[in-house]
Amino acid sequence: MPPTHASTGTGTGTGTGLSPQPRPEPDGADTEDTLDMRLPDELIALLAGEQPLLVDPPQDTTTDGDLLDGVAGWDTATTPAGVLRLVPVRIERDLPLITRWMNDPAVAAFWELAGPAAVTAAHLRTQLDGDGRSVPCLGVLDGAPMSYFELYRADLDPLARHYPARLHDTGIHLLIGGVADRGRGLGTTLLRAVADLVLDHRPSCSRVIAEPDLRNTPSVSAFMTAGFRFCAELDLPDKRAALMIRDRALRHLL
Known part of the structure; x- marks a missing residue:
């Protein structure tokens, strides 16, 4: 500014x-x-x-070194599919499940984290041992872990070099774990719910950001149906992405 x-x-x-x-x-x-x-x-x-x-x-006035306003303490979200809670990842508890998801060919094609548990563990530790700008979470629906989210400060991420970032922009990555949960609109439901949780619990955040791979048509479609708008194509180091934005000002209209 x-x-x-x-x-x-x-x-x-x-x-x-x-x-x-x-x-x-x-x-x-x-x-x-x-x-x-x-x-x-x-x-x-x-x-x-x-x-x-x-x-x-x-300047970022977040206190106590918490760059994402205490994700662990956020409320649940009631959705048409059930009650969703974001539970921050603990490696000793969650590594086997997340590793299994990362080795699903449909997931590995875009996340590129297939391999032994050490590969997934290194990816998680980079976030957990960092300054809190990215928080990996399990999406727990009606008590069952069924998805993996990464909430991150897009304005503090290398992504900010590729689009006109605003202070406190918050990004979302989503992985739906079970094959049975894919292809039936559940991604849209989860994305809308988590975007709303971000806007409800991060009053300083005016926009929720996503950058799915352009090749991942179902993902791009899910974001758009969840109230995100397609803003631009981005040439990122590892992919050509669709910049998706959900604005606080439009959240009740889209």
Whole structure:
């Protein structure tokens, strides 16, 4: 965002602008009106180099080092398919399940994490040992883990070099684990629910972002049906992607 310029107005108090101050006339002097134009204290300090002309640009004011506003404590979402909860991943508990999903050929074609558990573990640890800008979660529907999500700060991600990012843009990656859960509109339901959770629990976030592979037509279609709009094609280092955005201002219209 552009910086805000320091400004002065006009008024009658010191420091609010150029303030005309009457100058006492010596005895016998003419009584014509004479004004002493006094510079406000703030402007004097500015010219003396004691304060900057421009304020600092907006900064991320998230406290406690939590860049995604406490995903672990977010509410559940009631959907047509059941009650969904996002549960942050624990490697010692969830690695076998996520590894199995990553080795499904339909998933591996786009996630490229097929192989032994060590491959998936390294991918998860990169997020879990980081600064919190990406949080891997299980999507638990009616008590059963059936999907994998990554919520991430798109404005702090390398993705931000490829589109006009805004502060607190939040991204979503989704993997539906079971073959039986695919191809019946469940992806759309989950994406809409999680996007709503982001907007409900991250008041500073005005947009939810996604960048599915353009070749993954079912995924692109699911995002669009879930209220995301197609904005652009992006040439990313590992794929050509569709930039999908769900705007807070349009969430009840799309």
